[in-house]
Amino acid sequence: MASLREIRRRIKSVKNIAQVTQAMQMVAASRMKKAQEQALASRPYAERTFEILHHLADQSKSVKNLHPLLVERPVKNVGILLITADKGLAGAYNSNIIRATMRFNKSTKQPTAYITVGKKGFDLMNRFNNKVIADFVNYLPDRPGLIDIIPIAEMVMDSFLNGVVDEVYLAYTKFVNTVVQTPRVDRLLPFEPSEPFKITIEHESLQKKTLASVYEYEPDPETVLDVVLPRFIRSLVYQAVLESIASEHSARMVAMRNATDNAHELIDTLNLTYNRARQESITKEILDIVGGVEALGKN
Amino acid sequence: MGTIRLDIVTVERELFSDDVDMVVAPGSEGVMGILSNHVPLLTSLNVGELVVHKKGQEDIIFAIGDGFMDVQPCHVTILADVAEQANEINMERAKAAHDKAEKAIASGSLSAGKLRRAEASLKRASLRMKVAEKYGK
Numbered sequence: 516m517a518s519l520r521e522i523r524r525r526i527k528s529v530k531n532i533a534q535v536t537q538a539m540q541m542v543a544a545s546r547m548k549k550a551q552e553q554a555l556a557s558r559p560y561a562e563r564t565f566e567i568l569h570h571l572a573d574q575s576k577s578v579k580n581l582h583p584l585l586v587e588r589p590v591k592n593v594g595i596l597l598i599t600a601d602k603g604l605a606g607a608y609n610s611n612i613i614r615a616t617m618r619f620n621k622s623t624k625q626p627t628a629y630i631t632v633g634k635k636g637f638d639l640m641n642r643f644n645n646k647v648i649a650d651f652v653n654y655l656p657d658r659p660g661l662i663d664i665i666p667i668a669e670m671v672m673d674s675f676l677n678g679v680v681d682e683v684y685l686a687y688t689k690f691v692n693t694v695v696q697t698p699r700v701d702r703l704l705p706f707e708p709s710e711p712f713k714i715t716i717e718h719e720s721l722q723k724k725t726l727a728s729v730y731e732y733e734p735d736p737e738t739v740l741d742v743v744l745p746r747f748i749r750s751l752v753y754q755a756v757l758e759s760i761a762s763e764h765s766a767r768m769v770a771m772r773n774a775t776d777n778a779h780e781l782i783d784t785l786n787l788t789y790n791r792a793r794q795e796s797i798t799k800e801i802l803d804i805v806g807g808v809e810a811l812g813k814n
Numbered sequence: 815m816g817t818i819r820l821d822i823v824t825v826e827r828e829l830f831s832d833d834v835d836m837v838v839a840p841g842s843e844g845v846m847g848i849l850s851n852h853v854p855l856l857t858s859l860n861v862g863e864l865v866v867h868k869k870g871q872e873d874i875i876f877a878i879g880d881g882f883m884d885v886q887p888c889h890v891t892i893l894a895d896v897a898e899q900a901n902e903i904n905m906e907r908a909k910a911a912h913d914k915a916e917k918a919i920a921s922g923s924l925s926a927g928k929l930r931r932a933e934a935s936l937k938r939a940s941l942r943m944k945v946a947e948k949y950g951k
């Protein structure tokens with residue numbers, strides 16, 4: 516049985532831990548809320564852009580040849596944009612998305628190159644000696660704006676256009692709700708405009724708007740597509756980053772809440788042990804005194 | 815004259831949505847005014863000012879970055895990289911961004927990609943300042 520002082524010291528340290536994890540939980544909760552709002556706010560843009568793209572694809576059957584970002588070619592190299600967190604202590608968040616990516620990697624026969632966002636993914640890919648063509652470590656601010664995403668999206672599109680990779684997949688964590696986040700690996704490039712796009716837009720939420728069939732383009736369809744398509748890809752990357760951030764914070768919040776709960780439980784157990792030990796020592800003292808008195812009385 | 819529905823959407827948020835009388839937008843081929851029952855049109859936009867007319871109300875001015883515009887007979891959607899309402903523009907911030915970009919370009923040590931970004935932000939910041947000076951309080 517540990518001494519009273521030892522138990523007291525342990526209670527104190529566990530209380531400290533609980534305080535820290537609780538604070539982290541609060542921080543994660545407020546960040547999660549903001550990230551969620553941000554992710555929702557950026558959805559209309561992606562939806563509208565998709566409508567227009569879809570329409571452009573309908574317009575010309577030969578749209579496939581209209582833009583290099585749409586052209587399928589024999590796949591020699593696969594690229595994956597892997598979005599993870601810079602920091603740990605977020606429960607299974609980082610390991611889930613990395614595991615999903617590795618599983619995907621195993622299923623492709625072609626050599627894979629990575630573009631990583633976040634320190635965790637970069638470190639792991641390095642450790643396994645995977646090829647990393649670009650990394651964005653400790654790069655994203657708390658609330659990334661479009662400005663922060665542009666370099667990432669451009670890097671992705673450039674490596675596709677330059678032929679470094681022939682296909683690009685987006686590995687990110689979709690935010691479903693506070694307790695559920697699903698890691699996903701979806702194809703980003705070459706982009707398939709005739710398919711309802713599943714990365715960020717729920718199929719049902721796309722209203723089937725009757726867009727006029729005869730359109731005027733200024734200056735011409737090719738130029739318009741050239742403007743619209745990279746922006747859409749950019750907004751998809753942006754959306755994926757925001758979803759991942761919201762997932763990260765909620766995963767961290769849940770993990771910290773569990774840690775806090777566990778700490779409280781531990782404190783309860785320790786308190787019980789402490790009280791029992793205290794009572795025991797009191798009983799022992801009383802017994803000593805009684806024994807002493809009795810011994811004296813006998814004399 | 816009927817009204818036309820205008821939505822201004824940026825990647826970060828939905829900025830504006832209302833029925834208006836006329837939209838004047840900086841199209842890539844020149845400034846264009848859009849009234850209701852316009853021919854369906856899809857166009858790219860330049861960095862510039864977007865003016866929204868509504869009867870009986872003061873014009874609303876936006877500073878917008880590059881983007882594109884989808885015109886339907888009764889619906890205009892503007893999808894811009896950046897858009898800000900003139901009286902929301904923070905003059906000091908715009909000026910700070912302007913000076914920073916200018917300095918970065920002047921230093922001459924930027925890579926091609928960074929230079930392009932700095933030029934774009936310079937263009938945007940000076941547009942913001944121009945719009946704010948002209949219409950801001």
